[in-house]
Amino acid sequence: MKFWRKPLDLDTQQVLRGDAHILRERCKGCGYCVEFCPEDVLKLDHAYNKKGYHPPVVVEGKECVMCKLCEMICPDFAIFITERVKVPAEVSHV
């Protein structure tokens, strides 16, 4: 995550991670979600959906921080975010 300065309590804060789910056939390719994502997680796909638009896809290697701005801004309810479930650390058996 990019900061213009390092917050003093960064080490004690946990940043949530999310997974973006795109309903490709609902999308009209307006690009709002791509434009306003603060982490540049999304880009428009080269492929078309059935309506002839380019829906967004997740950029490889980018991490969604669950701000849900894309979800709020999408005029067609074509994208939503779920929290990434953490796999608990393995418990060692004696």
Ligand code: SF4
């Ligand atoms: S929730 Fe925020 S960080 Fe994640 S894809 Fe949407 S706009 Fe980007």
Ligand code: SF4
């Ligand atoms: S904001 Fe919604 S309709 Fe616009 S490109 Fe993103 S997913 Fe598609």
